[in-house]
Amino acid sequence: xxxxxxxxxxxxxxxxxxxxxxxxxxxxxxxxxxxxxxxxxxxxxxxxxxxxxxxxxxxxxxxxxxxxxxxxxxxxxxxxxxxxxxxxxxxxxxxxxxxxxxxxxxxxxxxxxxxxxxxxxxxxxxxxxxxxxxxxxxxxxxxxxxxxxxxxxxxxxxxxxxxxxxxxxxxxxxxxxxxxxxxxxxxxxxxxxxxxxxxxxxxxxxxxxxxxxxxxxxxxxxxxxxxxxxxxxxxxxxxxxxxxxxxxxxxxxxxxxxxxxxxxx
Amino acid sequence: xxxxxxxxxxxxxxxxxxxxxxxxxxxxxxxxxxxxxxxxxxxxxxxxxxxxxxxxxxxxxxxxxxxxxxxxxxxxxxxxxxxxxxxxxxxxxxxxxxxxxxxxxxxxxxxxxxxxxxxxxxxxxxxxxxxxxxxxxxxxxxxxxxxxxxxxxxxxxxxxxxxxxxxxxxxxxxxxxxxxxxxxxxxxxxxxxxxxxxxxxxxxxxxxxxxxx
Ligand SMILES: Nc1ncnc2c1ncn2[C@@H]1O[C@H](COP(=O)(O)OP(=O)(O)O)[C@@H](O)[C@H]1O
Ligand SMILES: [Mg+2]
Numbered sequence: 001x002x003x004x005x006x007x008x009x010x011x012x013x014x015x016x017x018x019x020x021x022x023x024x025x026x027x028x029x030x031x032x033x034x035x036x037x038x039x040x041x042x043x044x045x046x047x048x049x050x051x052x053x054x055x056x057x058x059x060x061x062x063x064x065x066x067x068x069x070x071x072x073x074x075x076x077x078x079x080x081x082x083x084x085x086x087x088x089x090x091x092x093x094x095x096x097x098x099x100x101x102x103x104x105x106x107x108x109x110x111x112x113x114x115x116x117x118x119x120x121x122x123x124x125x126x127x128x129x130x131x132x133x134x135x136x137x138x139x140x141x142x143x144x145x146x147x148x149x150x151x152x153x154x155x156x157x158x159x160x161x162x163x164x165x166x167x168x169x170x171x172x173x174x175x176x177x178x179x180x181x182x183x184x185x186x187x188x189x190x191x192x193x194x195x196x197x198x199x200x201x202x203x204x205x206x207x208x209x210x211x212x213x214x215x216x217x218x219x220x221x222x223x224x225x226x227x228x229x230x231x232x233x234x235x236x237x238x239x240x241x242x243x244x245x246x247x248x249x250x251x252x253x254x255x256x257x258x259x260x261x262x263x264x265x
Numbered sequence: 266x267x268x269x270x271x272x273x274x275x276x277x278x279x280x281x282x283x284x285x286x287x288x289x290x291x292x293x294x295x296x297x298x299x300x301x302x303x304x305x306x307x308x309x310x311x312x313x314x315x316x317x318x319x320x321x322x323x324x325x326x327x328x329x330x331x332x333x334x335x336x337x338x339x340x341x342x343x344x345x346x347x348x349x350x351x352x353x354x355x356x357x358x359x360x361x362x363x364x365x366x367x368x369x370x371x372x373x374x375x376x377x378x379x380x381x382x383x384x385x386x387x388x389x390x391x392x393x394x395x396x397x398x399x400x401x402x403x404x405x406x407x408x409x410x411x412x413x414x415x416x417x418x419x420x421x422x423x424x425x426x427x428x429x430x431x432x433x434x435x436x437x438x439x440x441x442x443x444x445x446x447x448x449x450x451x452x453x454x455x456x457x458x459x460x461x462x463x464x465x466x467x468x469x470x471x472x473x474x475x476x477x478x
Binding site for chain 2: 151152154155156157158159160161162165169245247248251252253254256
């Protein structure tokens, strides 16, 4: 019965939306329902997995989350992106996240067994989620940077720059913007907000110091993973804006036969 | 030395056979006739739909494009200014080409030659349009790797008097340093005055030819 009180929040939100005539009522109801159903489902799945730990189950769940994250990045990219760029997003996320998770679970947290689902799955999920946000920002900023600074990129080529030199400042800016949320989160951590994981552990009865240790490991893991993944992506992706003749595709007037489309508006 | 053979850029222009071997070549024609597009081909920023372009008897498609652009450097119609100071902007070409930056004195002399009386260490974004244009010119003139300068309307943002002075200096400089100059301009008189050869682009003709002045 007491459980119902928590939905009072959403009724308050609905009331406000109704009074203010904001056209979001249906969306709020649907997302509330979805969240409830999804979490209940996840709860049951986790209970099953924790009771029957198996390496394939852990890896399977991680792969599922990874696939979902990759797909989510495609959707969050405002420009319609083309296949070559999509492949690079997927490749960077698979490589970056695999390396980081392996390092995190085996060396930093020294899980025993290595596939311990109680730790691997939630921490893996957090890292994948944050990386997804970072990569989406990186993709958007790379595309916008290339588009907005077309003349600078081509101006550099005219002076004999390699595509890498010509794209350098855009790559750096895209990297910064992808890292910014993670850096801000680290700076504000513990002061502005208590991270969800720590809160959860403390509520569940853990010593705050233990919770803090995990939180530090996770934050460093997130920062490392986001930077590796975004870096891999950017260094693969800038090339797709140039062709074999090192011409800048967004500025060309007379597209050649072999030119692959990069992106459309 | 450029040689253009049967080149065509879809629906913009065509050129049967033109050799560019003179020291100063002017490219003239109404706006929209394809002057900028032609320069872009010489810098290998675009590839013609048909035909071949040779630089010193080698087809552009067989030359490493980066090496080509280090020798055949281009100043676009709208000058590009990079983040940083005037100094940063003057030496960025050297950086791209992996060359040592020139001495400050050399940079100052270049600014003087182009009548750009500014401190090397002010932010380049503060310059006016005409000043930016001269900065972009100075930057390529300083490049030791350059053999040919491609200039797209290099005086479009300058007043007549400054334009005449600056162009005169640019041409003297190219001659003294034995560099070839290929220059787009919409000012026929100016072109006739300075150029050894004129290439006239025409919107309605697909057979552009060069003529000696
Ligand atoms: N970015 C572009 N993409 C496609 N066509 C272009 C582009 N810029 C210019 N054009 C077209 O190419 C033609 C030639 O342009 P341009 O070479 O800039 O002429 P000019 O320099 O002689 O004024 C024009 O018809 C113009 O509309
Ligand atoms: Mg033009």
